[in-house]
Amino acid sequence: MRAVGVTEFGGPEALHLLDVPEVHAGPGEVRLRVTAAAVSPTDTYARNGTYAQRPGAPQEMPWIPGMDVAGVVDEVGEGTDTPLSVGDRVMGIVVPVGAHGGYREQIVLPAASVAPVPAGADDAAASTLPMNGLTARLALDRMGLAPGQVLAVTGAAGAFGGYVVQLAKVDGLVVVADAAEADRELVRSLGADVVLDRGAGFADAVLDRYPGGVDGLADGSLQGAEVARAVRDGGVVTTVRGYRGEDDALARGVRFEPVMVRDYAQNAAALDTLRAQAEAGEVTLRVADVLPAAEGATAHARLEAGGVRGRLVLQF
Incomplete structure (x- = not known):
């Protein structure tokens, strides 16, 4: 079967079509015939070799990126307890390890990592939901804010930030x-109550409006200490790159919650709730463009050039 990956780490041009062996579903697993794979910033770290430097990471080639897929169930492993059947249209989250990534025509996943495609959504749109939607849900769950409390969000126009805004509104939070x-206009349409200029002045603008600081912060744009100062004493910050805070914030009792989506990668109930929320219009599936799988290098180059709103999707 075909996949898109690298046999040598590098820039976008390192991505190319590969032939990889067929795989089969075992107990607790389903196999998908992949029709769409979303392209996310984290995929670039698989492509350029950053993830291969982690302790225990496999060193063999190829490396195949991709954490979001949609397609059709074409095999259910023996004894697998799942409501899914062969022929069902589904979306799934992939925890990639070396060659096990989503840019491929066929993939085996835990059944708990897969849910039906939202009604009315095509496969490209559905493929944009699992990883960022689950990361946003995990971030909000870890913060544990109550309805009426105030949440600041950086990177709100991005996929993670956009889902945080929408899910926070469903949870009854006030979103800045x-x-x-x-x-x-995009961020307002997602439901933000207050929209402020992005960049270095964001924290000051938040503090001008909320002098005591906000209750929580989802730092999607990775500004760290610069924006953490906008959180009140005893508040909470959630981060997506392992950031654990600076001494001054920690001294004020600010709690930092780095989130790793692998913690929700087999949370079937959370993924199915996201499906229902997409069907209800509570979360928005945003596709920037759909490209043939053979143009994976082009997709990565466009992503790294910046300014992409919504997800680029590779089509198989």
Whole structure:
């Protein structure tokens, strides 16, 4: 079967079509015939070799990126307890390890990592939901804010930030989000109550409006200490790159919650709830463009050039 990956780490041009062996579902697993795979910033770290430097990471080639897929169930492992059947249209989250990534025509996943495609959504749109939607859900669950409390969100126009905004509103939170001028209407449409300029002045603008600081912060744009100062004493910050805070924030009792989506990668109930929320219009599936799988290098180059809103999707 075909896959898109690298046999040598490098820039976008390192991605190319590969032939890889067929795989089969075992107990507790299902196999998908993949039709769409979303392209995310984390995929670039698989491509350029960053993830291969982690302790215990496999060193063999190829490396195949991709954490989000959609397609059709074409095999259910023996004894697998799942409501899914062969022929069902589904979406799934992939925890990639070396060659096990989503940019491929066929993939085996734990049945708990797969849920039906939202009604009315095509496969490209469905493939944009699992990883970022689950990361946003995990972030909000770890923060544990109560309805009526105030959450600040950086990177609100991005996939993770956008889902945080929408899910926070469903949870009854007041949302203060950042946006560039060109993204203000988008972020408002996602439900943000207050939209402030993105960048170095965001924390000061938040503190001008909420002098005691906000209750929580989802730091999707990785600004760290610069924006953590906008959180009140005893508040909470959730981060997506392992950031655990600076001494001054920790001294104020600010709690830092780094989130790793692998912790929710087999949370079938959370993924199915996201499906239902997409069907209800509570979360928005945003596709920037759909490209043939053979144009994976082009997709990565466009992503790294910046300014992409929504997800680029590879089509098999």
